[in-house]
Amino acid sequence: MFNGSKSHKDERIKRAQEWIELHHGSHISIDEIAETVGLGARTFKRRFKEATGETPIGYLQQVRVEKVKTLLETTITSFSEIIWQAGYEDVSSFRRLFKREAGCTMEQYRRRFSYSVPTEISLALAEPA
Secondary structure (H helix, E strand, C coil): CCCCCCCCCCHHHHHHHHHHHHHCCCCCCHHHHHHHCCCCHHHHHHHHHHHHCCCHHHHHHHHHHHHHHHHHHHCCCCHHHHHHHCCCCCHHHHHHHHHHHHCCCHHHHHHHHCCCCCHHHHHHHHCCC
């Protein structure tokens, strides 16, 4: 499970982490994040890596993967829609990223961890035999 640790002392990087977590569903550029926290892009990348142990892009990807995991667990929304909500436009690219990070496909993850039952299944279970 990705934690997104903010136990470091760099306040600008903490602000960047929070900004990424709030805007992960949008198109985000590293330059935009750096500008938002008042740093140049190179300085931002270096300080982010020093503070978090992660690159800004790696952090953003982890935030998006965690968002997708939550949606897979709690909704029956289609995989494509979930991927778009997480901020990716390239479905196949995200599926590869998800498998690499989660160790299984999105389908396998949903089967293992979902606690959301599709409406048609719940209705069928509720009908008397």
